[in-house]
Amino acid sequence: MINLDQLPQRAEKNISVRVKSAAERAVRQGHPWVFEDSIIKQSHLGNGGDLAVIYDRADNNFLAVGLYDPLSPIRIKVLQSLQPIRINQGFFADKLRAAQSKRQPLINTETTGFRLVYGESDGFPALIIDRYGNTLVLKLYTTAWIPHLKALIQALQETVIFDDLVLRLSRALQSDRLNVARLYGLGDGQQLIGDNPSGEVEFVENGLLFQADVKAGHKTGFFFDQRDNRSKARELAKGRRVLDVFSYTGGFAVYALAGGARSVTALDVSEPALETLRLNVDNNGFSVDQVDVIAADAFEGLRGLIAAKRKFNMVIVDPPAFANSRASMRNAVLAYRRLVEMALRLLAKDGVLVMASCSSRINADMFYQLVTRTAAVAGFQLDVLEKTSHALDHPIAFAEAEYLKAIFARVH
Numbered sequence: 001m002i003n004l005d006q007l008p009q010r011a012e013k014n015i016s017v018r019v020k021s022a023a024e025r026a027v028r029q030g031h032p033w034v035f036e037d038s039i040i041k042q043s044h045l046g047n048g049g050d051l052a053v054i055y056d057r058a059d060n061n062f063l064a065v066g067l068y069d070p071l072s073p074i075r076i077k078v079l080q081s082l083q084p085i086r087i088n089q090g091f092f093a094d095k096l097r098a099a100q101s102k103r104q105p106l107i108n109t110e111t112t113g114f115r116l117v118y119g120e121s122d123g124f125p126a127l128i129i130d131r132y133g134n135t136l137v138l139k140l141y142t143t144a145w146i147p148h149l150k151a152l153i154q155a156l157q158e159t160v161i162f163d164d165l166v167l168r169l170s171r172a173l174q175s176d177r178l179n180v181a182r183l184y185g186l187g188d189g190q191q192l193i194g195d196n197p198s199g200e201v202e203f204v205e206n207g208l209l210f211q212a213d214v215k216a217g218h219k220t221g222f223f224f225d226q227r228d229n230r231s232k233a234r235e236l237a238k239g240r241r242v243l244d245v246f247s248y249t250g251g252f253a254v255y256a257l258a259g260g261a262r263s264v265t266a267l268d269v270s271e272p273a274l275e276t277l278r279l280n281v282d283n284n285g286f287s288v289d290q291v292d293v294i295a296a297d298a299f300e301g302l303r304g305l306i307a308a309k310r311k312f313n314m315v316i317v318d319p320p321a322f323a324n325s326r327a328s329m330r331n332a333v334l335a336y337r338r339l340v341e342m343a344l345r346l347l348a349k350d351g352v353l354v355m356a357s358c359s360s361r362i363n364a365d366m367f368y369q370l371v372t373r374t375a376a377v378a379g380f381q382l383d384v385l386e387k388t389s390h391a392l393d394h395p396i397a398f399a400e401a402e403y404l405k406a407i408f409a410r411v412h
């Protein structure tokens with residue numbers, strides 16, 4: 001539990017800012033980022049989380065208001081453009097209500113776990129909120145939200161029904177450099193509201209039961225972004241021997257079993273994730289005997305399966321983001337290619353390849369080309385069944401919000 005009154009407050013005085021014309025144009029068109037080198041003039045330095053108000057250079061009219069973030073090259077994270085508005089609990093509550101109603105269609109699909117707020121695209125830059133049944137997980141990617149946490153949490157209590165609220169911090173925010181724990185008493189996995197010492201939660205996705213660790217699991221505990229792809233995998237799984245590479249806690253594996261897969265082999269480097277995978281298989285009434293679990297590095301594990309001449313009728317590859325920086329792009333491309341090559345070699349005749357990428361720097365076209373070219377060079381013909389993008393709870397309001405793409409293909 002935490003006393004929200006102890007957190008720093010934003011300054012009363014807003015920072016007034018003038019930005020270059022290209023940045024003005026972008027903001028006017030709804031882009032939520034203003035980079036440090038776009039700022040021409042600012043009234044005073046200010047602190048993280050102070051409100052920065054951008055005025056049009058030509059007529060001095062209000063252009064936008066955002067969170068000032070001196071620790072990030074994305075110096076202003078826009079909250080609202082064109083219409084001036086007070087940034088307070090009421091403002092956040094309105095955004096939360098809009099985010100909830102956008103997800104209404106999902107709530108009717110036997111799904112109690114989903115992303116309630118997806119950052120900028122829902123009006124909350126550098127912040128996400130995932131719902132796991134009655135537990136909300138709030139993940140921060142900037143310290144600029146800290147002075148607004150109290151208003152945000154009160155807005156959540158006003159608009160959303162929940163029991164528990166857990167805080168997660170991005171890797172940068174967990175670093176010693178930012179010292180969030182020491183300065184503010186905030187920590188990754190901290191319970192902000194409610195009481196659940198273990199962090200274990202249960203939720204339902206398309207009628208299937210899952211367990212997640214919202215305090216120590218990857219991201220916020222589960223990867224809701226793949227929900228629609230998992231459904232498609234379920235539709236294609238009947239009678240197949242399925243290999244789930246980068247299985248994590250078994251999202252795809254459980255759907256494959258639900259779709260009538262003959263067997264599932266799950267490969268992941270994380271032992272705790274594979275422990276939860278076994279639980280998730282069992283909790284849905286499937287036998288753990290149907291699942292072969294391999295705890296290993298994916299590349300090594302795949303080499304081992306190839307050496308053992310194993311064959312599958314469906315191979316799902318859902319790697320972590322290999323390309324988070326421009327510098328890592330080249331290695332990422334090599335890694336994706338290698339995964340496609342190995343997956344193809346493990347497929348039996350008329351097998352199905354499901355290949356996903358969550359690297360935002362590799363765009364969808366690049367990725368599809370990479371997959372089809374790699375296959376062609378290796379002598380395989382791909383019959384593309386579907387190319388997919390984001391699910392409803394991960395709306396794409398500006399180009400950089402798009403990161404997930406997947407390709408489903410029958411292989412000859």
Ligand code: SAH
Nearest residue numbers: 223246247248251268269270297298318320
């Ligand atoms: N398909 C999953 C999500 C995958 S997330 C789902 O639907 O829920 C990516 C996974 O890759 C994580 O579980 C992580 O443990 C695993 N991982 C990361 N690097 C790895 C490596 N080198 N070898 C094997 N697994 C790895």
